Structure formats: C-alpha cells, structure tokens
Amino acid sequence: MSSDERYDAIVVGAGHNGLVHACYLAKAGLNTLLLERRDLVGGAAITEEVVPGFKFTTFSYAMSLVRPEIVHDLDLVRHGMMVLPMVKTFQPGLNGEYLLLGSDADANYHEIARHSSADAEAARDLDHIIARLVRALKPWVDRIPPNSLSKDPADIAEMAELRGWFRELDEDVRGMLETFRTKSAAEILDEYFENELVKSLYVSSGIIGSRCSVRDRESGLVWLFHKLGEYDGEPAHWGFHKGGNGGFTQVLARAFEAFGGKVRLNAGVSELLYEDARAHGVKLEDGTLLESDLVVSALDPRQTFLGLVDPGDLPDDLAGRIEDFKFQGTAAKVNFALKDVPSFPGLEGREDIFTGFTNLGPSIDYYMDAWADCEAGRISARPFLDCCIQSTLDPDMAPPGKHVMSCFVMYAPYHLAEGDWDSERDRLGDTVQETIEEFFPGFGELILHREIVTPLDIENLIGLSEGNIFAGELFEDQLFLNRPAPGWNQYRTPIEGYYQCGSGTHPGGCVTGAPGWLAARQVLKDRG
Amino acid sequence: MPLTTPFHPRIQALNEAGLWKHWAGYLIPPQYQYSLTAEYYAIRNSVSLLDTSPLFKYRISGPDAERFLRRVLARDIAGCPPGRAQYTCWCDEEGFVLQDGVVLQVREGVYWLTAAEPTLRYFRVVARQIGAEVEIEDVSKSYGILALQGPRAHEVIRQLTDAATCLRYFGATDAEIEGHPVIITRTGYTGDLGYELWIESGDACSVWDALMEAGSGHNITPIGTTALKMARVEAGLLLMGTDFHSARFAWVDAQRETPSELGWSWMFKGISQDDRPFIGRSAIELEIQERASRWTTVGLAVDWHDYERVYTEAGVVPPRHEIYSESTMSVYRRSGVDWDYAGYVSSFTSSSLLRTPLAIAKLPLDLAGPGSEVDLEVNVIRRPQNVLAQVKQMPFFNPARKSADMGEEKSA
Numbered sequence: 001m002s003s004d005e006r007y008d009a010i011v012v013g014a015g016h017n018g019l020v021h022a023c024y025l026a027k028a029g030l031n032t033l034l035l036e037r038r039d040l041v042g043g044a045a046i047t048e049e050v051v052p053g054f055k056f057t058t059f060s061y062a063m064s065l066v067r068p069e070i071v072h073d074l075d076l077v078r079h080g081m082m083v084l085p086m087v088k089t090f091q092p093g094l095n096g097e098y099l100l101l102g103s104d105a106d107a108n109y110h111e112i113a114r115h116s117s118a119d120a121e122a123a124r125d126l127d128h129i130i131a132r133l134v135r136a137l138k139p140w141v142d143r144i145p146p147n148s149l150s151k152d153p154a155d156i157a158e159m160a161e162l163r164g165w166f167r168e169l170d171e172d173v174r175g176m177l178e179t180f181r182t183k184s185a186a187e188i189l190d191e192y193f194e195n196e197l198v199k200s201l202y203v204s205s206g207i208i209g210s211r212c213s214v215r216d217r218e219s220g221l222v223w224l225f226h227k228l229g230e231y232d233g234e235p236a237h238w239g240f241h242k243g244g245n246g247g248f249t250q251v252l253a254r255a256f257e258a259f260g261g262k263v264r265l266n267a268g269v270s271e272l273l274y275e276d277a278r279a280h281g282v283k284l285e286d287g288t289l290l291e292s293d294l295v296v297s298a299l300d301p302r303q304t305f306l307g308l309v310d311p312g313d314l315p316d317d318l319a320g321r322i323e324d325f326k327f328q329g330t331a332a333k334v335n336f337a338l339k340d341v342p343s344f345p346g347l348e349g350r351e352d353i354f355t356g357f358t359n360l361g362p363s364i365d366y367y368m369d370a371w372a373d374c375e376a377g378r379i380s381a382r383p384f385l386d387c388c389i390q391s392t393l394d395p396d397m398a399p400p401g402k403h404v405m406s407c408f409v410m411y412a413p414y415h416l417a418e419g420d421w422d423s424e425r426d427r428l429g430d431t432v433q434e435t436i437e438e439f440f441p442g443f444g445e446l447i448l449h450r451e452i453v454t455p456l457d458i459e460n461l462i463g464l465s466e467g468n469i470f471a472g473e474l475f476e477d478q479l480f481l482n483r484p485a486p487g488w489n490q491y492r493t494p495i496e497g498y499y500q501c502g503s504g505t506h507p508g509g510c511v512t513g514a515p516g517w518l519a520a521r522q523v524l525k526d527r528g
Numbered sequence: 529m530p531l532t533t534p535f536h537p538r539i540q541a542l543n544e545a546g547l548w549k550h551w552a553g554y555l556i557p558p559q560y561q562y563s564l565t566a567e568y569y570a571i572r573n574s575v576s577l578l579d580t581s582p583l584f585k586y587r588i589s590g591p592d593a594e595r596f597l598r599r600v601l602a603r604d605i606a607g608c609p610p611g612r613a614q615y616t617c618w619c620d621e622e623g624f625v626l627q628d629g630v631v632l633q634v635r636e637g638v639y640w641l642t643a644a645e646p647t648l649r650y651f652r653v654v655a656r657q658i659g660a661e662v663e664i665e666d667v668s669k670s671y672g673i674l675a676l677q678g679p680r681a682h683e684v685i686r687q688l689t690d691a692a693t694c695l696r697y698f699g700a701t702d703a704e705i706e707g708h709p710v711i712i713t714r715t716g717y718t719g720d721l722g723y724e725l726w727i728e729s730g731d732a733c734s735v736w737d738a739l740m741e742a743g744s745g746h747n748i749t750p751i752g753t754t755a756l757k758m759a760r761v762e763a764g765l766l767l768m769g770t771d772f773h774s775a776r777f778a779w780v781d782a783q784r785e786t787p788s789e790l791g792w793s794w795m796f797k798g799i800s801q802d803d804r805p806f807i808g809r810s811a812i813e814l815e816i817q818e819r820a821s822r823w824t825t826v827g828l829a830v831d832w833h834d835y836e837r838v839y840t841e842a843g844v845v846p847p848r849h850e851i852y853s854e855s856t857m858s859v860y861r862r863s864g865v866d867w868d869y870a871g872y873v874s875s876f877t878s879s880s881l882l883r884t885p886l887a888i889a890k891l892p893l894d895l896a897g898p899g900s901e902v903d904l905e906v907n908v909i910r911r912p913q914n915v916l917a918q919v920k921q922m923p924f925f926n927p928a929r930k931s932a933d934m935g936e937e938k939s940a
Binding site for chain 1: 545561562563564565566569572573574680744745746747832833836840843845846847848849850878880881882883
C-alpha cells in the first residue's frame with residue numbers, strides 16, 4: 001500500500017475519550033496521531049464563544065464521573081484541570097414552593113423538612129445507601145469488564161470473581177443494587193418519599209439522555225449511573241470545569257501534546273483499512289491514506305462497526321447486535337446569554353440559588369406528561385429542564401454581571417411524528433423559553449442570545465448517532481457485560497489492531513474518560 | 529466580650545453560616561457560607577475578600593528607624609526599600625524565632641509591620657538598648673486590613689485605583705479608594721495573585737463596599753479563615769501557633785525553632801557578605817555553618833494511590849473533602865523498622881485543586897531532600913495506619929499570575 005504517513009497508533013475522534021486514550025498511548029511512547037473531523041477537539045465536551053464574551057457549553061455541561069486515576073496518571077492538574085464543585089441544587093415548584101439544598105447536611109434536613117420531615121430523614125438514608133453502593137461499584141467501573149462469553153480460563157475466573165463480589169456485598173447494598181436494576185426511579189422514590197417536590201429533585205436523574213419515563217424500569221439504572229461520580233472523593237457530587245466542559249478537553253489536548261502526540265483537525269475518517277481481518281491504517285475523507293497497525297475508534301458503536309468497516313466482514317451476531325443497538329436520542333440543548341440571573345418569586349436577587357443544577361420538573365406527573373409527548377413523537381409541551389448558570393461560579397464564562405445558562409431539554413425525540421428538526425427548531429427554543437418563564441417570570445426579558453441544539457444537530461455536528469448523548473442508551477442490556485455487545489465489551493473488535501474506546505464501551509457515557517483509559521490498558525496489554 | 533473589626537457590620541451581615549471564632553481577641557468568621565469549598569475556590573478561580581484586621585500593626589518611624597530594624601529583624605531590611613514590602617522574622621539572641629510578619633516601607637523612612645502577637649514593648653526595649661531614635665506606635669486599632677486574593681484581584685482593584693497596576697510582587701504604595709487614603713501591597717497569604725489594603729478604621733466599611741461593588745461582576749466572595757488556611761498550605765506558608773510557636777513563651781528549646789529549622793535559610797543567603805548586627809546573628813551563623821539544625825520544615829505530598837488504598841481497603845471513603853487539620857500527625861522513616869519515628873506534620877489539608885493531600889512537616893535533614901520518602905500516620909476508622917508521602921519543594925501551587933506583571937496583560 002502506498003501511504004502518506006505512518007504512525008504507531010491512530011485514534012479516530014477527538015472527543016474526551018479519544019483524547020484520554022491518545023494521551024495514554026502517547027505516554028506509553030507510541031507515536032500517536034489523533035484525528036478529528038471538526039475544526040476543534042472535544043467532541044461533545046466543548047466550549048464555544050457564540051456571542052463575544054459569552055462561553056456556551058454547547059453540548060455537555062457538567063462533570064462528576066471523570067475517573068480520579070486518569071487525573072493523576074495524565075497529570076491533568078498541571079495542564080490546568082480545575083473542577084468547580086456545585087454549591088447548591090435548586091428545585092423550584094410552580095406554586096411558590098421550592099427546595100434549595102446545599103452542602104450542610106443539617107441545613108438540608110431542615111430545608112426538606114419544610115415539606116416533609118419524614119422525607120428529610122429518608123433523604124439521608126437514601127443518600128447514604130447510594131453512596132455505599134457507588135463505592136462498592138467503583139472497582140467495576142474502573143476496570144476492563146469481564147467477558148461473559150469467553151471460554152478462556154482467565155475470563156471464566158473473572159466472571160466467577162464478579163459473582164463472588166456480588167455475593168459478598170453487604171446485604172443492604174446488594175439489595176439496593178437489585179432495586180436499581182429492577183425498579184423504576186419513580187417506584188424507588190415512592191418507597192422513600194411522600195413529597196412530590198422531593199421526589200422530583202431525585203427522579204430527573206433517571207431519565208437524563210434516555211428514552212424512558214420515570215416509571216419505566218430502565219430509569220433505575222440510568223439514575224444510578226449518574227451517581228457513579230465523585231467530587232473530592234464525595235460520591236455523586238457534580239461540578240463545572242473551569243471554562244466549561246470544553247476547558248477540560250483543552251486540558252486533555254495540552255496533556256496529549258506534552259506527551260508528544262499530534263492532533264490533526266478537519267480530518268474525518270471515511271474508512272478503516274484492513275486486510276485479512278488485520279488493520280493497517282485509515283483513509284481520510286479527502287482520500288489521504290495513513291498507515292498504522294493500531295487504529296482505535298472513539299466513535300460510537302454504529303460508526304465503529306457499521307461505518308468505518310464493512311459490516312459484512314463482522315461476525316453476524318455482532319453486526320446484528322450493533323444494528324439493534326439503541327440510540328434513539330431524546331434530548332436537546334438550549335443555551336442562553338443572559339443580562340442577569342433569572343428571578344424566582346420570593347428569592348429575588350439570589351444568584352447563589354443557581355450555583356448548581358436547577359431542576360425544572362416539579363412533580364412525577366409533570367415528567368409523565370412530558371413523556372407522553374415523547375411517545376407520541378412530539379417535543380414535550382412542558383419539558384423537563386436541567387439548567388446550569390455556570391457563570392455564577394466561573395467568571396470566565398460571561399462578561400462581568402452577565403450570565404450564560406445551559407438548559408438540557410427532555411424530551412426532544414430524534415424521530416418526530418410530524419415535521420422535521422429544521423422546522424421544529426424554533427418551536428423547541430420557544431417551548432423551553434416558555435417553560436422557564438413559568439418558573440421565573442420575566443425570564444424572556446433577560447435574553448441576549450439563544451442557541452438551539454436539536455438531536456439532529458447533535459448527530460450532524462459531533463457524530464453521535466440519533467443524537468444519543470451517551471453514544472448508546474444506558475440500559476442494562478447495553479451496559480457492562482453488554483456494552484456494546486456481549487463478548488465484545490473489552491475494547492477489542494474482530495479486526496486485529498482495531499479497537500474501540502468511545503462512550504459506547506464500558507462504563508458508558510458522560511464525561512468519565514473511563515472508556516478511553518480502560519481501552520488503552522487493553523491495547524497496551526495486548527501489545528505486550 | 530470579643531472585639532470586633534472595623535468591617536464587622538459588613539461581615540456580620542454576610543455570615544450566612546453564623547459561625548464565629550476568636551482571632552487575637554476579635555470576632556472573625558471561619559467561613560461565611562455553608563460550603564467551605566466555594567470559598568476556597570474563590571481564591572483560585574475568581575476573587576476572595578478576607579478581613580485580616582486582628583493582626584497587630586505597628587508604625588515605625590524616626591531617624592533611626594532603619595538602624596533599629598536592622599537590629600531587631602533577622603532578615604536584611606535593606607531588601608525593603610521605599611515602595612516595597614518584605615516577609616521577615618525576628619529572633620531572640622539564641623537564634624530562635626520570636627515571630628514572622630510583613631514589613632512595608634511605603635514612603636522613605638516610615639515602616640509598617642504586621643505581627644500575629646503583640647511586640648510593642650519588646651521592640652521599645654530593643655530600641656532603648658541600642659539608643660535608637662525611633663518612634664514605634666501600635667496602630668492596630670487605627671487600621672483594618674483586607675486581603676483581596678485570586679485571579680480576578682487585579683480586575684477588581686483597577687476599577688478603583690490605577691496605583692495597584694504597576695505594583696510588582698511585594699510592591700507597596702499609597703493610594704486612594706473613593707477618596708479614602710489606603711496602603712496597597714502586592715502581598716497575601718494565599719500564594720495567588722492578590723493585594724492587601726491597609727484602611728483607616730473609619731473608612732473601613734466604605735472601602736469594603738467599593739471592593740464588593742467592583743468585584744460583583746467577578747464573583748467576589750468574602751472568605752473566612754479556614755479557606756485561607758487551606759490555600760496557605762498549598763502556598764507553603766507557615767502559620768504561627770500551628771507550624772511553629774513564638775520562642776518568647778516557650779518552656780524548653782524543643783518548642784523553639786530557628787529560621788533554618790522553619791525552612792527560611794533563604795532569608796540569610798547574603799549573611800556572609802554583610803555585617804548586620806541583628807539579634808540572634810551569631811547563633812544563626814553558627815547553625816548555618818555547622819549545619820546544626822535539628823530538623824527543617826518541608827512540604828509533604830501524600831501519595832494519592834496509597835491514601836486511597838488504606839481507606840478503600842477498610843471500606844470507607846478517603847477523607848478528601850474540605851479537610852484541613854492543625855493536629856499533629858507522626859511521620860516515620862521507611863527503614864524497615866516498624867514505627868521508626870522521624871518527625872511530624874503540623875498542618876494537613878487535602879487540596880481540592882491539586883487533588884492530593886498535602887502537609888507541612890518537620891523532618892531531620894537527612895530525610896528533608898525533595899523526593900525523600902516517608903510514612904505518614906493517618907487514622908483509618910480510628911486505627912493508625914501509614915501511607916507513603918514524598919518531600920516536595922514548596923510552594924505546592926505557584927501560579928505565574930502570583931508575581932506576573934499586571935501592567936499590560938490581563939490578570940486572568
């Protein structure tokens with residue numbers, strides 16, 4: 001083959017997992033090239049100055065699950081990593097009620113007790129059992145998952161280890177894991193709480209980015225997944241990266257370059273080059289051929305297995321499995337540049353209430369109504385919104401006194417029953433605006449600029465199939481032993497020298513870096 | 529009843545957590561908010577405002593002011609010409625540290641000094657002994673001091689005065705803020721970009737208001753002393769009463785420490801070329817010549833993996849969130865002998881920014897070199913357990929902006 005260049009390793013896609021992975025390979029001394037289709041690195045974790053002075057986290061907007069090992073291994077603090085922990089969580093109601101939680105356990109107790117003292121006590125129990133469960137799961141998040149199909153004695157031993165671990169869990173922790181696997185978020189919350197506002201605050205984690213309702217069984221695990229992170233070792237705590245989530249991928253890019261790696265922008269890959277089930281390079285969209293015996297795809301499973309290679313060259317069960325892999329994006333983003341922070345009746349002038357998640361979705365019925373629209377193929381008339389005004393903590397995000405507001409929107413189904421996303425774009429923006437207005441009267445007058453990101457935009461701009469923000473649903477049949485397919489959950493593919501390291505592999509989506517890290521461990525182990 | 533600082537009306541109104549502590553007899557919030565981390569990150573991410581008025585403050589003037597300071601201060605006052613500030617210490621005749629502090633010479637011949645403990649009588653006695661014509665005034669109650677610290681500090685202060693912009697690190701100047709005379713120094717206890725302002729007590733609230741207003745678009749955050757202390761460990765700055773004690777009221781030499789034992793031998797780099805007759809000189813010179821220090825004070829970076837491991841193996845979460853401790857922790861040699869005592873940690877914090885537990889420790893000289901490995905005793909579910917720690921050059925965190933020129937570029 002006549003190629004233009006040769007590398008020890010080529011990583012396809014400079015999302016945060018591609019970057020993490022490339023860092024590890026470069027750190028191990030491999031001459032590594034990282035290819036990015038767009039004109040900036042970061043994938044879904046980017047910050048863009050859409051209006052001068054206003055930094056928008058176009059897609060991904062908060063952090064929690066980044067694995068601490070990665071931060072240390074790659075010396076990310078030296079390259080500028082700084083995650084600002086969220087200070088408060090705000091759950092407004094529509095009738096003047098609200099919940100405003102902070103970092104003091106006793107103050108939180110009394111705040112919840114304004115609504116229900118039983119719930120205030122239950123919240124402590126629930127938070128503690130979740131924290132214990134998260135800690136118990138941590139070793140399995142941070143390792144290459146076992147292969148459930150392999151007949152190799154080492155793999156069989158690992159499966160036995162998994163079963164042993166499960167058996168030896170504290171009974172209440174194991175019970176809680178089973179609860180999350182088998183029950184819906186709303187069902188679990190019904191057992192703990194009586195107050196709708198309290199339930200609402202917790203329940204939204206069960207549907208983030210997923211095509212399910214709060215009463216669908218899938219919502220249990222989706223909820224648990226969002227609790228797997230930590231801040232300063234404190235389980236389930238979230239923060240904002242300095243300069244937005246794009247600030248984090250810039251840190252990774254600096255680390256990668258410090259390890260001697262090379263990034264090439266505007267370099268979309270059209271196909272993997274392979275012969276006799278052995279990878280030997282990639283072909284770029286402009287026809288350039290790049291040679292390497294090691295090619296790693298940070299793209300989602302659909303592109304990794306059906307896009308870059310001929311599915312006919314894959315084992316039938318794998319190709320079929322990837323064809324059936326569920327993406328079905330249901331989330332959108334609407335981002336605002338604001339003159340000031342919104343004003344909540346009774347808490348006027350309080351900027352501090354926005355120093356974390358603001359959860360718009362005040363009752364289980366509200367979430368179910370939003371879901372009914374989704375099932376009918378419509379944008380929810382009153383969507384659940386997860387709003388973050390990062391500029392209340394990070395002055396770099398907006399000009400002095402001004403603010404940016406990131407709104408994560410559900411549901412916005414990728415497949416619309418009527419119309420298409422070009423025609424529905426403004427309606428999405430208007431719906432979000434109207435919804436916020438109901439909670440924060442006068443919101444509309446604060447808006448300086450509005451950016452609408454539809455599920456189709458997510459697919460077109462950053463290549464996440466059907467706009468699924470996790471590179472594939474976080475449902476049990478697509479997690480852990482099954483991500484992206486049973487037997488192919490250890491970052492390898494049927495093509496020798498071709499690996500996968502995106503969020504479509506274990507442990508999954510969110511800014512974790514774990515797929516990139518664990519895939520690197522596998523790659524380097526295979527190289528001996 | 530404790531005293532209150534000139535900023536009290538403001539800090540009281542902002543003290544959401546309702547916590548107070550006593551600092552040199554004054555009421556000061558250890559934190560204002562429920563979230564200590566939010567205050568800590570204001571120092572590293574935006575800008576913080578801290579009331580340090582409880583410090584003792586002295587004004588030293590008169591024809592022999594410089595001669596007096598050459599005698600009483602251990603560090604060479606020649607390094608503090610007009611327009612400069614200097615971190616300094618003063619010692620007893622045995623070369624043991626009495627106090628540390630910051631001295632300023634704003635205009636020629638007039639010096640200002642901060643101290644953690646009173647030292648007026650002692651200074652006057654020394655002045656008399658050497659027959660110095662010097663006036664030493666206790667101006668502690670006449671001035672409040674505010675520390676404005678963090679990457680946005682310059683952005684805030686430049687809205688109120690141009691005088692701060694040209695200040696180099698440890699520069700000092702007179703200025704006016706909204707018509708009120710102030711002294712501004714490019715100093716601080718955070719190891720970050722920042723300024724400290726001496727403000728006449730009657731003007732205190734007006735200047736506070738002006739700073740808060742100028743900082744409102746930059747997320748200015750009033751901070752208490754705990755966040756400050758977390759930052760000062762990252763900055764490798766010692767705290768009297770914690771990392772060392774004044775020799776003045778010690779009972780035995782084991783409680784006294786020399787500048788070299790505090791890691792301040794850098795203050796005496798030029799000692800062989802000068803003949804300053806400062807108090808403690810002969811003892812300090814001898815100690816340096818003979819390398820006779822009993823120990824020195826170093827930074828310890830705790831091995832993150834080992835720290836995680838000992839707690840994880842016990843089934844609990846490693847304490848890393850909002851951890852700051854002034855309790856003594858023992859340090860052992862990794863000699864193969866169990867519990868081979870080597871020294872101790874005097875300050876400990878788990879740095880959220882650097883994501884590593886950090887400590888200030890006293891170690892014998894053979895263990896004090898950067899990279900040297902020791903065992904640090906921590907408590908895991910109430911049982912002592914050793915974790916690996918490594919001696920590191922302090923400061924642990926030293927951003928370029930701390931000493932960067934603010935003249936042209938932006939402060940962030």
